[in-house]
Amino acid sequence: MDLVLDLSDASTALSLPHIRYQLIRLEDTVLYHIIERAQFPLNATIYEAGAIPIPNSHLSFSDWVLREQEKLQSQIRRYQSPDEYPFFPDAMQPLLLPPLAYPKVLYPNDVNVNSELKRRYVSNILPGCCMKPARAERAEAQENYGSAATADVSALQALSRRIHFGKFVAESKFQSDPQTFIRLIKAEDRAGIDAAITDAKVERKVLERLRMKADMYGTDPGMNAEAPRKVDVDGVVAMYKDHVIPLTKVVEVEYLMQRLKGTEWE
Numbered sequence: 001m002d003l004v005l006d007l008s009d010a011s012t013a014l015s016l017p018h019i020r021y022q023l024i025r026l027e028d029t030v031l032y033h034i035i036e037r038a039q040f041p042l043n044a045t046i047y048e049a050g051a052i053p054i055p056n057s058h059l060s061f062s063d064w065v066l067r068e069q070e071k072l073q074s075q076i077r078r079y080q081s082p083d084e085y086p087f088f089p090d091a092m093q094p095l096l097l098p099p100l101a102y103p104k105v106l107y108p109n110d111v112n113v114n115s116e117l118k119r120r121y122v123s124n125i126l127p128g129c130c131m132k133p134a135r136a137e138r139a140e141a142q143e144n145y146g147s148a149a150t151a152d153v154s155a156l157q158a159l160s161r162r163i164h165f166g167k168f169v170a171e172s173k174f175q176s177d178p179q180t181f182i183r184l185i186k187a188e189d190r191a192g193i194d195a196a197i198t199d200a201k202v203e204r205k206v207l208e209r210l211r212m213k214a215d216m217y218g219t220d221p222g223m224n225a226e227a228p229r230k231v232d233v234d235g236v237v238a239m240y241k242d243h244v245i246p247l248t249k250v251v252e253v254e255y256l257m258q259r260l261k262g263t264e265w266e
């Protein structure tokens with residue numbers, strides 16, 4: 001949970017090549033956890049509020065497991081780290097360990113896209129990445145409900161971390177061209193900010209690399225070509241193309257929209 005990004009040196013933390021290297025490493029983490037989750041059937045029941053009775057809770061089984069994990073992890077400083085954001089901010093508990101003094105790298109902001117991420121994860125990402133029902137033995141396996149929900153926690157937290165890294169990218173880009181971004185922010189020109197932070201070449205390379213990794217990690221080396229895949233490769237690429245990259249850019253734009261608050265530029 002401590003930042004992989006070396007925050008002891010703010011200049012390193014805001015070097016775009018350094019941040020992009022971290023994003024590449026997070027691809028592996030995301031892919032690993034998606035593959036782990038995809039070994040279980042979709043188990044749509046665990047995402048349906050009320051489908052599995054939980055004492056004193058109206059949450060779905062998957063949401064309840066995630067919220068309980070976040071309660072515990074908040075006590076051991078997970079959400080002190082500027083690259084970790086909770087799906088259930090109301091679940092945060094008092095720290096058990098003394099607070100850590102992270103140097104100020106990001107400017108104050110309340111950007112958190114986890115609700116939208118979780119909605120897309122359940123409705124699009126997971127169905128797209130899991131083996132299609134025709135190939136999976138069945139769409140539900142009650143004995144895997146706990147394992148599937150546990151795997152969801154890891155996959156969602158890895159996706160959230162990758163997407164909210166957009167704040168570091170945005171701060172780095174702001175510092176490389178403050179005048180352009182101050183003009184766009186003051187004009188509340190979200191489309192202009194989105195265009196200014198977009199690097200289509202980098203996005204293409206991300207998707208090409210991800211397809212290769214999903215192809216490679218999604219099969220057991222040495223197995224014959226007909227062996228069942230662990231994950232749907234097109235689904236993994238669509239996860240990044242339609243959800244991870246767009247949400248990362250939403251984080252960048254919304255972080256920048258709040259960037260001037262409390263500064264002399266406001």
Ligand SMILES: C=C(O[C@@H]1C=C(C(=O)O)C=C[C@H]1O)C(=O)O
Nearest residue numbers: 169197198199202203206245248
């Ligand atoms: C993260 C960046 O910003 C944008 C988002 C990207 C992504 O989510 O992969 C890639 C390029 C940019 O369009 C970046 O410039 O590296």
